[in-house]
Amino acid sequence: MAFNQYPKVVTHYVDEFEYESVNETGNKVLVDMYDGDKKRAQSPTELLLTALSACAAVDVAEILKKKRRSFTGFRVEASGVRREEHPRAFTQITLTFIVESDNATIAEIEKSARMVVDKYCSVATTISDTVHIEVVGKVQK
DSSP, X not given: OOOOSSOOEXXXXXXXXXXXXXXXXXXXXXXXXXXXXXXXSBOHHHHHXXXXXXXXXXXXXXXXXXXXXXXXXXXXXXXXXXXXXXXOOEEEEEEEEEEEOSSOOHHHHHHHHHHIIIIIOHHHHHHTTTSEEEEEEEEEO
């Protein structure tokens, strides 16, 4: 994976509460602020949870592979707590790493996830001064 020191996206207004972000290679992400049945895309805060969980997932999966831990399923569930008053910033985010494996342990999943969140995930380290990030590991056999 190539390192891009100067990533860039451009976000375009589409309609009332809809936007489209495009990166330098043309990949698009839809964003909206609708509620309920009008919702077609993630909100900006949901995209932050997505970015954080994806960033951490990539590194944790690689660590498990290097430790020769096999898995048939791997997912990260991200949930957050936000302030009620403006700005409604996140105060806490919980990342739950759920691994379907016969040879991985909860302890090594949590240790790997904590190391990734504290040292390697650029999204986590960007927000860690203002948001408490908790990691939880679960193994399903």
